Amino acid sequence: MENKTPGALLTAMRAKPPLVQCITNYVAMNIAANVVLAAGASPAMVHAAEEAGEFAAIAGALTVNIGTLSTQWIDGMHAAARAANASGKPWVLDPVAHYATSFRRKAVADLLALRPTIIRGNASEIIALAGGESRGQGVDSRDPVEQAEASARLLAERHGAVVAVTGVVDFVTDGAQALRIEGGSPLMPQITALGCSLTCLTGAFAATIPADPFAAAVAALATFAVAGEEAARDAAGPGSFSWRFLDQLAALDGAKLDAKVRINAA
Numbered sequence: 001m002e003n004k005t006p007g008a009l010l011t012a013m014r015a016k017p018p019l020v021q022c023i024t025n026y027v028a029m030n031i032a033a034n035v036v037l038a039a040g041a042s043p044a045m046v047h048a049a050e051e052a053g054e055f056a057a058i059a060g061a062l063t064v065n066i067g068t069l070s071t072q073w074i075d076g077m078h079a080a081a082r083a084a085n086a087s088g089k090p091w092v093l094d095p096v097a098h099y100a101t102s103f104r105r106k107a108v109a110d111l112l113a114l115r116p117t118i119i120r121g122n123a124s125e126i127i128a129l130a131g132g133e134s135r136g137q138g139v140d141s142r143d144p145v146e147q148a149e150a151s152a153r154l155l156a157e158r159h160g161a162v163v164a165v166t167g168v169v170d171f172v173t174d175g176a177q178a179l180r181i182e183g184g185s186p187l188m189p190q191i192t193a194l195g196c197s198l199t200c201l202t203g204a205f206a207a208t209i210p211a212d213p214f215a216a217a218v219a220a221l222a223t224f225a226v227a228g229e230e231a232a233r234d235a236a237g238p239g240s241f242s243w244r245f246l247d248q249l250a251a252l253d254g255a256k257l258d259a260k261v262r263i264n265a266a
């Protein structure tokens with residue numbers, strides 16, 4: 001693929017909707033599936049250990065989110081990540097509140113050892129993942145993205161992954177190149193599981209352009225930034241923002257995305 005702008009990738013994704021296996025949490029399942037559908041891809045929430053590996057081999061990409069974890073789910077995550085690796089499919093890790101308990105810390109360390117293609121988290125999660133002083137407690141970020149940029153670069157180099165940090169201004173790096181994406185709305189963190197949904201959408205873009213996970217992550221962040229900004233324009237609060245966001249995602253096209261997105265070198 002020659003043109004890798006977010007708009008070109010959105011158009012390519014809609015032309016050939018990829019199947020995305022999302023292992024996500026109970027909170028996120030519905031909104032994440034709707035977000036992926038509105039953007040033009042095909043989500044499947046498949047997590048049982050008995051089938052997760054088999055499904056990963058047929059999906060275009062996998063996403064793994066530790067939001068509502070249990071031992072059985074971890075077995076499914078490992079089977080899926082191994083199968084994705086074995087079949088050359090990209091996979092995305094969302095380390096939700098991984099610092100909160102020893103169970104989560106161990107789970108995320110084991111998943112990192114399976115070499116995710118992309119890591120997507122909020123600033124508190126990315127700082128802690130790199131071993132820094134994070135103020136995070138639960139699933140919500142309590143740190144600014146600027147403070148997570150060095151951690152993201154370090155993680156990208158350490159794990160050979162693309163790292164996307166979200167917040168007021170998003171930051172993405174593969175260790176060599178880095179960009180900031182502006183947009184979105186302060187209403188976004190007021191709706192639960194929107195970050196989880198972004199992780200699933202990142203998987204959809206990674207399936208569209210598996211050879212360039214950096215471009216895929218940028219496209220997902222850009223899509224959220226523009227749809228979020230547009231949805232906030234007439235939203236009265238988080239409730240109306242939520243459905244307006246889905247409508248904006250569905251209405252977004254490649255040309256509008258490239259015209260509106262604000263991306264800067266970092």
Ligand SMILES: Nc1ncnc2c1ncn2[C@@H]1O[C@H](COP(=O)(O)OP(=O)(O)O)[C@@H](O)[C@H]1O
Pocket residue numbers: 121122123139140141166167168169170183184185186187188189193194195196198221224225228
């Ligand atoms: N204050 C904000 N202003 C604009 N966009 C935001 C803001 N906070 C979060 N976002 C956007 O919300 C989405 C989810 O990010 P975030 O809230 O950081 O993830 P999580 O839900 O995992 O904590 C991203 O697209 C991000 O850019």
Ligand SMILES: Cc1ncsc1CCOP(=O)(O)O
Pocket residue numbers: 025027028067068096139140191192193194195196197
């Ligand atoms: C509230 C909550 N509790 C466990 S997972 C989850 C959803 C977190 O979603 P996000 O990380 O997108 O805010």
Ligand SMILES: [Mg+2]
Pocket residue numbers: 096121122139195196
């Ligand atoms: Mg999150």
